[in-house]
Amino acid sequence: MAKLNPGKFAREVRAEANKVVWPTARETMTTTIMVLIMTTILAIFFLGVDSLFGAIVQWLLSLAS
Incomplete structure (x- = not known):
């Protein structure tokens, strides 16, 4: 292996x-909201199960x- x-x-x-391409503030907010929605849905589902x-x-x- 060659030394660097x-x-x-x-x-x-x-x-x-x-x-690296950093996300815009809007993309970050949209992703955050989607994660919160999915986390809530999964929490309710697993509570039911x-x-x-x-x-x-x-x-x-x-x-x-």
């Missing part, structure tokens, strides 16, 4: 960092006693 000069490495890192499984387990345990 630290100066050349720093220049290459800077060149790659200059290629957990409640259903909890009720099934309680029912099964009531049969055992």
